[in-house]
Amino acid sequence: MTVKAAVIRVDVEKPLPISRLDLPPDDLGFVGGKLATADNQTTGRFTGQEFETVDLAVGPDQAVAEVQRLVGEGVYYIVMAAEAETLLAVADAVGDSAVVVNAQAMDDRLRNDSCRSNILHVAPSRAMLTDALAQFLMWKKWREWALIHGSHPEDLLLADAYRRAAKKFGAKIVEERVFEDTGGARRTDSGHVLVQKQMPVFTQRMDDYDVLVAADEADVFAAYLPYQTWDPRPVAGSAGLRPTTFHPAHEAWGATQFQRRFEKESNRYARPLDYQVWLALRVLGEVVTRTNSYDPGTMKDYLLGPNFELAAFKGVKVTFRPWNGQLRQPVLLVGDKVLVSVSPQKEYLHKVSRLDTLGFDEPESTCVR
Numbered sequence: 001m002t003v004k005a006a007v008i009r010v011d012v013e014k015p016l017p018i019s020r021l022d023l024p025p026d027d028l029g030f031v032g033g034k035l036a037t038a039d040n041q042t043t044g045r046f047t048g049q050e051f052e053t054v055d056l057a058v059g060p061d062q063a064v065a066e067v068q069r070l071v072g073e074g075v076y077y078i079v080m081a082a083e084a085e086t087l088l089a090v091a092d093a094v095g096d097s098a099v100v101v102n103a104q105a106m107d108d109r110l111r112n113d114s115c116r117s118n119i120l121h122v123a124p125s126r127a128m129l130t131d132a133l134a135q136f137l138m139w140k141k142w143r144e145w146a147l148i149h150g151s152h153p154e155d156l157l158l159a160d161a162y163r164r165a166a167k168k169f170g171a172k173i174v175e176e177r178v179f180e181d182t183g184g185a186r187r188t189d190s191g192h193v194l195v196q197k198q199m200p201v202f203t204q205r206m207d208d209y210d211v212l213v214a215a216d217e218a219d220v221f222a223a224y225l226p227y228q229t230w231d232p233r234p235v236a237g238s239a240g241l242r243p244t245t246f247h248p249a250h251e252a253w254g255a256t257q258f259q260r261r262f263e264k265e266s267n268r269y270a271r272p273l274d275y276q277v278w279l280a281l282r283v284l285g286e287v288v289t290r291t292n293s294y295d296p297g298t299m300k301d302y303l304l305g306p307n308f309e310l311a312a313f314k315g316v317k318v319t320f321r322p323w324n325g326q327l328r329q330p331v332l333l334v335g336d337k338v339l340v341s342v343s344p345q346k347e348y349l350h351k352v353s354r355l356d357t358l359g360f361d362e363p364e365s366t367c368v369r
Contacts, residue, residue: 004077099120137236323362
């Protein structure tokens, strides 16, 4: 049996990142898919299954047509690295003829009011990431937060997620400020001189707080906050201590093996999207091996059922939430060079899975699949 999958990366034009270290590589996402396909092939040799993966980088206006073409050619497992609107358009276009796996979009609405029955999410939601950070901050007894968020739509959504996390875990947001993006150069030779003058003043006279939480998904200001706040306080969120699915410093639970293979293949470090695409395709390998089927309905039923589990270099087996298709997984909390902690924190218990303390639990979900 030949099992065909596709990784579709939908590229949109964005401003340059603050740091040249964050410039996206041309093969972002695709290397993780290549490693996962090789992993699937290793098992497939013994089970009579052949795994093939097509990689495509397209624009938003091309995504639906390309996915429809692939489904027509017998590709029934589509991994999407795309923003929310494109992801929904693709899912609506293919319907029950394919399984669509979200490897990038973090929007909470995709797991709630805008959920689709044919979408599975290996990318974490914003709520999962913010809950993971909130648990650690509460464990540290840093209960009083100052929240600074950007002015872009994605920043506002992230700020909403932090407000929800604060309420959920008992933190108090003592003050909020908005950093307006007025345009201009993000990367200039004199940038640090301007920031050194601007950031202390911007954070001056804030109500007393334990930690400054930055919601800057658009990458405008947060990287400039550490060491530049008026009061000597730690920074978390979009800079400083950050929640993420993967990090080059992660070596626990066998992750070193993945890191070395990835670096040998690509001559660079793995990024979260690389890991998420790898994870999405390893899900395919596991479900096909267990069910001996490439039928979209059979795959989806098994993945959302009680028998699916997958090792993911996170210390526990990961599984899908049947109520919204979200993959349960631990969240790494990282600094620049080290893994600081992993959430969920052990103090937070749950009657089904401690992983369900991250993000929208079943009683909170508004998803109708």
